[in-house]
Amino acid sequence: MRLLVAGVVGVMLIATGCGATEGMPVAAPSTTSVMTTAPANGAWDPCTIPDAAIGGAGLAVETKSSNLVGELPISENWMTCIWTNPLPTPWYYLGIFSSDESLDYLLGSGRFGQVEPIEGLDGLRFRRTAQYDEVNCGVAFEHPNGVFYLILDGFLATEPLGDPCVEVERLARSLRPSMPSSN
Secondary structure (H helix, E strand, O other): OOOHHHHHHHHHHHHHEEEEEOOOOOOOOOOOOOOOOOOOOOOOOOOOOOOOHHHHOOHHHHOOEEEOOOOOOOOOOOOOEEEEEOOOOOOOOEEEEEEOOOOHHHHHHHOOOEEEEEOOOEEEEEOOOOOOOOEEEEEEEOOOEEEEEEEEEEEEOOOOOOHHHHHHHHHHHHHHOOOHHHH
């Protein structure tokens, strides 16, 4: 379990590209919607997605966390929320990251590649460029106040039960009505 948590935290730090800043408020895990204080940049808080939408998408509502370890945020520039898919056979977690940065900034960072539009959805599918022996795929959306993305990461040493890109796209379509619009 420690290896899993350490791996997930490492991947998330790489995904955001930043360290933590002391004094930033974070949400505690809860089975209800969590309101956290946005960082100074005003990023949308993905932990405000209603629990009914999370459960309806097939994620384990009770696993919601704004951070995996400790009380410090993953980054001062990004709001985060993380869930796992439910038992009996969870094989991934879903992280949603939000910032007031632009989609161009996110895609120009060099951390993501294989970017392609998704038919019938206003997002772009991507994969991490730093490939590990793990399962990952994401979908990014731009909105007037910034960018947010969903990233699916498989649990270490757990065989995926499906295609991560198909699954993250399904989750994005299901959760899209509860996220900021592109207009």
